[in-house]
Amino acid sequence: MAENTATGGATIELENLTKRYPGNPAPSVDNVSMEIGAGETVIFVGPSGCGKSTTLKMINRLIEPTSGRIRINGEDVTDIDPVRLRRKVGYAIQSAGLFPHMTVAQNIGLVPKMAGWSKARIRDRVEELLDLVGLDPAEFHGRYPRQLSGGQQQRVGVARALAADPPVLLMDEPFGAVDPITRDHLQDELIRLQHELHKTIVFVTHDFDEAIKLGDRIAVLRERSHIAQFDTPEAILTNPADDFVSGFVGAGAALKRLNLTRVRDVEITEYPTVTVDDPLQDIFDRLRRSGTNEILMLDKRGRPYKWLRRGDLMRAKGSLARAGTLVHDTVTREATLRDALEAVLTDNAGRVAVTGRRGEYTGVVDMETLMNSVHELLEADRLDAIEHQHELEEAREELTHTEQEGPGGEARA
Structure with missing residues (x-):
């Protein structure tokens, strides 16, 4: 595989960015200003039609701003050639947007080819990126989009957006068209990629839970992309700016904070395993020595395949x-505790297998570990509520004391 020489992210500054369409009395995006740090993942979330996708598309000038400025790493890109700009800004959309008549390799290599890269360099880059997004280059290089699942298409779409190693990656609801389990895994994959690449990512979603899981900061947008609150996920969950933001947070803020903690942050335990190639007697012996009532069978590539109980082995004949x-369900180390809890509850067996980047087994997270984390969050929220109540009482006492004193600081007669 080619050596990874990826560049990091770039700063983005939006200054008084506005978009007006002919015939509409009000602007679709009105005077938006925002600073995004290099290597930061910022999520735009807001109601349908609020202008979040329009704001995103103005960054790479797929939609031309009516007025305002866009600076990337300090360079004003508002007036430069938009084609040159788009080669510096990766773009991933819902349903991947792959060209159906091109192979996976041709789709990924399209922008580098337009940029004049050599065939050897493009080939190495395609192989590097397929490996990076968890697809075997030998298996997927020559496939066409119709031969891929929805999740595989999205992985190729992300690889294509990263092909020319841009410092900025724009993502417009990229995981909105896949099933919930695939969506969770794609989110985990993006988090893992970001740990490796440190790109500047601007991501549009209507799903607040997705925003909490992925974002370093979240911009909650009202209509015309007016910023209601721009802060860290934890700050928005614990201290929403107003009722509009509270509406996005919704009920159960403590449980939503499970999206802020990763599986890698809690104890991942070992579990007895066997492989599909092991003789039946060896599997019996392994289960007996383990002292457990269950064992995990791995496939030929080391991936979780079956849970086997003692009774299953007795009836195996x-x-x-x-x-x-x-x-059916696994989680990665980048998954949130909420993902893990949902998987455990769906499986109804008190544990879920944890896998690596190629689906290989790495351990297990159990219900006890997850419930301890939930109790810690609930207890932290209870203590925060008590502290907040004490602060309110002290403020009331201070206000009462001030009112009892005269304007000159003396007690009233």
């Missing part, structure tokens, strides 16, 4: 082909 329960 020489073959495990129909024995056990297939593993």
